[in-house]
Each structure stands twice: as structure tokens, then as C-alpha cells.
Amino acid sequence: WRHIACGKLQLSRELAWLYFELFRGLLGPDPPRRLRWAEAEAACASAEELERERSKARVRTGLRRGGAPRPGLGGSPAQPDSSLSPVLQLSVDTLQFLLFLYVQQLHKVSLRRSLLGDEWPSPRTKSPSLTGKSAGGSKNWNEQEHHAFVQSHLLDLLELLLEPEQLSNSSHCTSSSLVSSEAVCALSFLLEGTVSSSGTxxxxxxxxxxxxCHGHNGYSKVARAFSLGKLESWLRSALTANPLGMTACLRAGRKLAWAQQVEGTTRRAKIACSARVVPQVSPMVVMSQVCRQTLAKSSDTLVGAHVRIHRCNESFIYLLSVTIEKCRNSTLVLGPVETSVHVQSCDSVRVIVVCHRLALAATTGCTFYTLTPTQPLILSGNQAVSFAPFHTHYPMLEDHMAQVGLATLPNYWDSPMLVCRDSGDTGVFRLLPPSDFYPFVVPFEMEGDTTETPGGLPQEYQEALRQREQKVQVWQRTVKEAGLTRDQRKQFQMLVENKFYEWLVQTGNRQQLDSLVPPAMGSKQAAG
Known part of the structure; x- marks a missing residue:
């Protein structure tokens, strides 16, 4: 893959690795193997040594009919690398990887549509609504766009999976082309379904x-392959938009009464989970329009779920177990996320998270306190982004990290990758100055062994905290040695408390403290 990506497609090595690693992450490697790979990567003393380790990653190939090995992407059979233990070998399936690369065209801008005004890349791209209806250029969560793309490109997808001998001299399919069972198995990466709406x-x-189904899709037990024409026709007739996405989550999912309804707000908080729709599929949790409150939840519902936080304003959200979209002036504290955290179209949001991957697009004035074994991805449309080291803990944090295969090293919080350069501008992000860095306290009690930030802090940030703590100690000593009378101490204490209260109001922190108080019995809660 690196040979093709760098030599033929002129991609950088970093971008070639990004595609490979992104796809591998989608397959959900088991936590023990992920931890072992993190250990091997952290042991690399230089970029060259890391590159050598990455070069041992390979494309996993299947077998041709008759037992002959299928060639890898380079044209020769892929063999295991004896210099790396089987535990640490990183591999992906060739055909599935090709499908993954092909579907990246979903985001390709159409010149005709852009001229008509339907699609245009902009710093503030619109996104689909929670009902799945299109609202602009973002297609990640638009189920109708996914359906239309596969319908339009189905023949190309099938051609991509054909054996070379099934193609004509012009590298296209023929009326007699056969699709192997292995190819259809690879296509399961994109498509799944049910029989007679059974729910399984x-x-x-x-x-x-x-x-x-054999009569409809042209399967031959003798050839162990499918007729391409019949298979395409069968797929087209049965293909429908994903019925298990956000629309189903809100309409048929279980309503979660996690949020309060705040008086004076026109929007009603909605939180729903799709776990009851189809038990075999990873649940989706949609959290929308949470406003001016603190929401804290550690629930089995969040374990292994796809969480989407949408249009939340002036709130503090703790999910100790994620796409974050169109949120403003909020703080989100997330437990370890096994795959990716996507942040899109957000303003002045703080995200505190340990995650495998962080990606952001069209954000303004956001700060990310992260611990991540991969480079944060900066896509298009971002402004004034700040990165800082992960700076909090809660008692079960290290246990949760181990469960999803996340370690403290390597940690690339300070090495973001500009995937989409806006006019070549590399100044869209900065590393948070140590003078602006303050630790964050999770304000809840729970059982567990973690008592400090995993992995510690970089030296310059630790030094800034130490100097600030020294100033506090000097101030306390000065007050103690001032020789104030009892009445003077009381008057001085009232003055300090009043100033502190003014600061709480001016900074908006009073709202956060007030929202930590449990609601009175009988208060209204969200029903969905």
C-alpha cells in the first residue's frame, strides 16, 4: 500500500499510514493487541525507527479458489514478516481496504452541484438534521446520501472486487463475469441486512x-461464485437506506430521561438510545439540545455505543463510559473512547478525552485536552484551535482505558496533522501556553484506584502548576502573618468571598456549580 500510495498516488508517507491506520481502527482490534502495539510504538526512539515498525504492517490476503495465495496490493503474495511477532503484526484485508478507499469519493465535491449552489466547501459546512434530511455539504451522517452513493456506484464497487481474469481487455466487466464468494464477503464491510424483516x-x-436467494443473485455452487449481472440486480432491488441510524434512534429508540428541561429555553432536550431497535448492532445514543445544565452519566448504555452530541449550548457534559456537532460554549468530559471522536461545527467548546482518534472540522475557538496514540486530524474550516495535554482523572479511568486498549504512550496530543490545508495556512492551531493551563477536576465521587492524571503532564505544564501553587502558598502565608484581629479576619474573608462570587458570575462558573446540585424531586426531566 505504501508503494502504491507514495510512488503512484504521490501521497505523503504520513497520509498513506493515516488511511491504513484509520481503516484498521474501524475493524476494532482487540484491546490486548492494541496495547501491545502501543508499547512497541512507544519504544521507538526515533521517527526512522517508528517508520520501520510501521513498514511491517501488511495487507492480509485471502486464498484463491484452489488454495493459491491471492496477490497483495503490490502484485506478489503477502508473506508474514518474521521480524515482528504475530501479536504485533498489523494487517488488513485487501478487498475491504479497497472498498474503504473507494467510498472516500462520497466526499468529492461535484462541480455542477457547486455551481448550482447545492454544494460548496466552506468553513461552516452545514450538516444533516437529526431526521436524516440533507442540510448541506456534510455527508458523514446522512443516510440518504449513503444510499444514493452506493446505488450510483454499485457496478464500480463490484468491478473493483473482480478477479483479473473476469475483466475484459479494457479492464471492465463482461456479461459472463463472475463475482467470487470472497468478494461478496468483503462487500459485507459495507452492506448488511435482514430476511423478511425478521429483525436479525x-x-x-x-x-x-x-x-x-440463489435464483435471484445467480450463485453457482459449482463455481462458488455469483453472476455479476444477477448479483447487481438483486442488490439494487433490495438496497435501502440504513434503518438503524439517527432517524430510527429518535423515532423507535428508547427515550432516556438524563436531562432536565430548563425553564426559559425554547428547545426541548432529546436523548434517545437505539439499543432496543436491533440488539445485535452497536447501539447509538443521540443527545440533542441540552442547554444550560450539567449532565453526568456513567451507564452501561454508553459502553460500545456510537454517541452523537448535537446542538448543546452552555452545558457541562460528563460521559464516563463520539460525534460532537453544532455545540457552543460547552465543556465535554468523555471517558475513554475506543475509536474516534469527531467534532464538527462547534464554537468555544472544551473537549477533555482519552481516545484512539480525534478529528475536527469547521470549529472555532475550541480547546482539546487529549491523550491519544494517533495524531489529531485537522480537517477544513477550523479557526483558533488549541491543543493541550489531558489534565484530569476519575477513579475508574485507568480501568476504562485498559478495557478499550488505550495506553499512556505514545501520546500525540501535540502533533496534529493538517489533512486539509486552508490556503496553506498552518496557523489554525496552537499548543495552549502553560500560563493558560489549569487542571480539571471531575466533581463526582466514585470507586476506583486512579488518583492522578494517567501518564502525568509534560514538564513545562507541570512547572507552571508548581509555580502557581507556590504563589497560593505565599499568599496564604502572607495572610497568616498579617496579624489581623478577629474582626479584621472576618471582614477580610467577606471581601474575598464577595470578589470570588463576582468572578463566578462574570465567568459563568456559577451556573456550573449550581447545576451540580441534584434537582429537587418532582422536577421536569426529558422524556426524549
């Missing part, structure tokens, strides 16, 4: 190999 979700290859 199965991968595509299981449905395709079901006996009653």
Missing part, C-alpha cells in the same frame, strides 16, 4: 449464500 441483522455474504 446478518452480513451480506450470509444473506447471499442463503438457498432461497
Amino acid at each position: 441483522v446478518r452480513p451480506l455474504h450470509e444473506l447471499a449464500l442463503w438457498q432461497p
